[in-house]
Amino acid sequence: MDISRAVFSILFLLIAGLFSVPLSHAVCDPHCQNVSVIGQLTAFEDVSITTSGGNHILIVAIRNGNGTGAITSTITNTSLTWVLDIHRGSNQGWGHDLYCAIVPGAGLQSFRVNTNNGAVGIRILTEEYTSGVTCPASHVAGATGTGTTIDSGGITTSAAALIIAAGATDGDANGDNAGWSAGSGFSIRNPACNTGVEPDQKVCVEDKGIQASGTYNGTFGLVFSDSWDGIVASYNVEVVAPPAYARPAAGYRPPAGQRPVR
Numbered sequence: 441m442d443i444s445r446a447v448f449s450i451l452f453l454l455i456a457g458l459f460s461v462p463l464s465h466a467v468c469d470p471h472c473q474n475v476s477v478i479g480q481l482t483a484f485e486d487v488s489i490t491t492s493g494g495n496h497i498l499i500v501a502i503r504n505g506n507g508t509g510a511i512t513s514t515i516t517n518t519s520l521t522w523v524l525d526i527h528r529g530s531n532q533g534w535g536h537d538l539y540c541a542i543v544p545g546a547g548l549q550s551f552r553v554n555t556n557n558g559a560v561g562i563r564i565l566t567e568e569y570t571s572g573v574t575c576p577a578s579h580v581a582g583a584t585g586t587g588t589t590i591d592s593g594g595i596t597t598s599a600a601a602l603i604i605a606a607g608a609t610d611g612d613a614n615g616d617n618a619g620w621s622a623g624s625g626f627s628i629r630n631p632a633c634n635t636g637v638e639p640d641q642k643v644c645v646e647d648k649g650i651q652a653s654g655t656y657n658g659t660f661g662l663v664f665s666d667s668w669d670g671i672v673a674s675y676n677v678e679v680v681a682p683p684a685y686a687r688p689a690a691g692y693r694p695p696a697g698q699r700p701v702r
Contacts, residue, residue: 476632503608503643505534518551540575577673592658592670605658610667623659
């Protein structure tokens with residue numbers, strides 16, 4: 441093989457490898473915004489968040505209930521297109537939802553979370569993630585149980601992704617359930633579930649970025665044994681395509697000044 445063609449091929453492979461690496465900034469960093477809103481004795485709650493850039497994704501986790509029946513939620517009063525990725529109802533009279541939306545640019549974003557029959561408490565965690573993450577979720581799972589470990593069950597991803605897990609607890613037996621701990625490889629970005637007061641600590645969100653396909657569970661540790669519901673969702677990470685490669689034509693010889701010295 442002509443030495444110049446060999447060098448060109450090697451450089452192409454190196455560049456393509458760089459471009460095919462999933463975006464490393466998909467996971468929320470210290471510059472991301474996150475807010476928590478707690479509403480008591482209300483059927484709706486308004487949320488505002490100032491996003492830091494365009495094509496970013498907002499994730500909203502909601503835990504709401506009235507203790508008597510199944511609770512569902514909707515998001516209104518918004519210019520964004522919200523997708524309900526997963527809804528789960530509890531036999532203890534509360535609901536657990538995970539939404540996503542893509543924001544067009546930096547600035548103030550406002551929306552209203554509504555419940556279907558007047559929840560006595562709405563807990564909302566909103567997190568912003570930088571660009572490169574798609575909405576809606578590609579895979580979701582959920583599970584309900586009792587104990588000191590929340591386990592959402594597993595999802596199997598086929599590519600690099602942002603994994604979001606949300607946990608919700610009943611809380612009536614122990615009041616505050618401060619002391620949530622993240623699952624293996626996850627990070628809790630919004631500290632309200634550990635630094636706030638009841639009822640803040642009935643919902644918590646964690647995330648992690650994964651670089652390859654695999655099966656992932658969303659888990660949390662709890663200080664007190666409690667009834668819980670766990671959700672996990674994966675959001676695909678956009679991968680930049682490598683530059684097109686044009687093979688040099690047969691018999692091609694670079695100009696004299698570009699030929700390798702033999």
